[in-house]
Amino acid sequence: MQLKLAKYAGFCFGVDRAVRMAEEKAKEQLLYSLGSVIHNESVMHRLTQEGLVSLDSLDEMTEERPVVIRSHGEGPQVYELLKEKGLKIIDTTCPYVLKVHRLIKEHSETGKDVFLLGDSQHPEVRGSLAWGSENTRVLDDLDAIRSVSVSDKATVLLAQTTLTEEFWEEAKKLLGERRKNLETINTICSATRERQEEAAQLAKEVDLMIVLGSRKSNNTLKLVEICKKHNKQVLHFENSSEMIGNDIVNYGTIGITAGASTPAWLIQEVIEVLNNYGKEQHFSMENLSMKDMLDQQDFSAPKKNEILKGNRTAM
Numbered sequence: 262m263q264l265k266l267a268k269y270a271g272f273c274f275g276v277d278r279a280v281r282m283a284e285e286k287a288k289e290q291l292l293y294s295l296g297s298v299i300h301n302e303s304v305m306h307r308l309t310q311e312g313l314v315s316l317d318s319l320d321e322m323t324e325e326r327p328v329v330i331r332s333h334g335e336g337p338q339v340y341e342l343l344k345e346k347g348l349k350i351i352d353t354t355c356p357y358v359l360k361v362h363r364l365i366k367e368h369s370e371t372g373k374d375v376f377l378l379g380d381s382q383h384p385e386v387r388g389s390l391a392w393g394s395e396n397t398r399v400l401d402d403l404d405a406i407r408s409v410s411v412s413d414k415a416t417v418l419l420a421q422t423t424l425t426e427e428f429w430e431e432a433k434k435l436l437g438e439r440r441k442n443l444e445t446i447n448t449i450c451s452a453t454r455e456r457q458e459e460a461a462q463l464a465k466e467v468d469l470m471i472v473l474g475s476r477k478s479n480n481t482l483k484l485v486e487i488c489k490k491h492n493k494q495v496l497h498f499e500n501s502s503e504m505i506g507n508d509i510v511n512y513g514t515i516g517i518t519a520g521a522s523t524p525a526w527l528i529q530e531v532i533e534v535l536n537n538y539g540k541e542q543h544f545s546m547e548n549l550s551m552k553d554m555l556d557q558q559d560f561s562a563p564k565k566n567e568i569l570k571g572n573r574t575a576m
């Protein structure tokens with residue numbers, strides 16, 4: 262059995278930054294967070310033990326504690342309400358998401374129709390939408406695009422940061438047929454793009470692909486979707502205990518990737534379980550130690566000007 266761990270697996274820059282910021286502040290004082298800082302129960306458990314209470318509504322925040330805004334971001338009304346309540350804000354909104362907020366605000370203020378491609382139920386999309394006007398709308402799927410009125414009105418299309426490039430390209434083309442005066446700004450973040458491209462490549466090369474991460478994590482589910490396009494054998498686990506009972510030992514080469522909210526220790530745990538499976542199976546890790554593999558993971562911040570410039574294309 263051979264294991265191949267994706268270089269871009271697990272925590273992305275934005276999640277790593279958010280967890281670190283929350284952890285640092287939790288060491289100093291008790292905190293609230295508006296929703297889970299990260300879609301991972303064990304990381305949330307650790308943060309809770311360190312003094313963070315995650316609540317879904319501002320009304321429940323009855324004590325004077327700083328409030329963590331998670332990397333998904335929030336709408337302007339939430340900042341106003343927190344200000345009214347006199348609560349300090351620890352803003353961990355990912356810079357990529359802030360860019361979407363800024364673009365939605367700027368373009369909707371000029372009177373354009375602004376469409377955000379993504380999952381309308383996802384907190385990132387709900388928060389982003391709140392920066393727009395009555396002319397700002399979410400497009401969940403291709404059917405929603407087909408229902409957009411045909412018009413010459415100036416229109417802008419943006420993307421939820423964790424979408425697949427394939428869906429973006431399809432949506433751009435379809436909306437372009439209904440809106441001739443369309444500007445498209447691809448706001449899929451580079452961490453998502455790198456993970457998806459690498460997962461697709463790895464899935465093509467291996468006999469079995471394992472994707473690790475929460476079933477609530479949008480980017481993990483997208484990785485599963487992408488891997489399934491390139492390999493019939495794909496397993497999705499939230500943790501190592503879910504591996505029990507799965508027929509894993511019979512595969513020659515196993516690829517592993519993980520969503521942006523999957524901590525490195527969970528990846529390590531799964532590798533250890535596979536390692537133990539493989540002891541009687543002449544296990545080899547392509548000359549890489551586990552430490553080497555984890556050291557190769559990339560938590561790097563966006564490159565200089567990457568967020569501010571973005572990629573603009575007009576159709």
Ligand code: SF4
Nearest residue numbers: 273275355357422450
């Ligand atoms: S997936 Fe992208 S946008 Fe989301 S937190 Fe990570 S880096 Fe930021």
